[in-house]
Amino acid sequence: MDFLELARERYSVRKFAPQKVEKEKLDAVLEAGRLAPTAVNYQPQRILVLDSDAALGKLKDCTPYHFSAPLALVVCYDAAVSWKRSYDGKDMGEVDASIVTTHMMLEAAALGLGSTWVGHFDPQKVRSAFALPENVIPVAILPMGYPHESSVPSPKHAERLPLSETTRRNTF
Secondary structure (H helix, E strand, O other): OOHHHHHHHOOEOOOEOOOOOOHHHHHHHHHHHHOOOOHHHOOOEEEEEEOOHHHHHHHHOOOOOOOOOOEEEEEEEEOOOOOEOOOOOOEOHHHHHHHHHHHHHHHHHHOOOEEOOEOOOOHHHHHHHOOOOOOEEEEEEEEEEOEOOOOOOOOOOOOOOOHHHHOOOOOO
16 A cells, blocks of 8 residues: 555444554664654654553543543643754654654554544543653653554544645645
């Protein structure tokens, strides 16, 4: 499958089969995140792998959007490590964590796994549940696993604005 086909076909899975994700596939997903570009290559991403019943139970206290996935990745960044833009001090850690998350989502899809990006969570509950220090900032939760046989894309999955509404060429 070429990249545009993968990007077109991948959808947010909100119903998972109970089957566990094999270590080899999890390792490949994590490697895709490790290879993601980050600002100045500082690599501030910090990823929590939640695959035990206890850890997944803690996650359920942090967000209603866990979808009972057999695996979840909590993608964070270390603010003590992330690059800050000199012009305005903008911390690029959230951008870096987002790039890492996207790489992992796409690798998961390429491996036949499903995922969905969850941004609706209580960061303080995540910090407390998983004993994160103050400098480690949670950005996204990525429930992951094999899509349930009844899993389908949302009705709006294929709706996209035309390029003419999202891009400008030499008109500024």
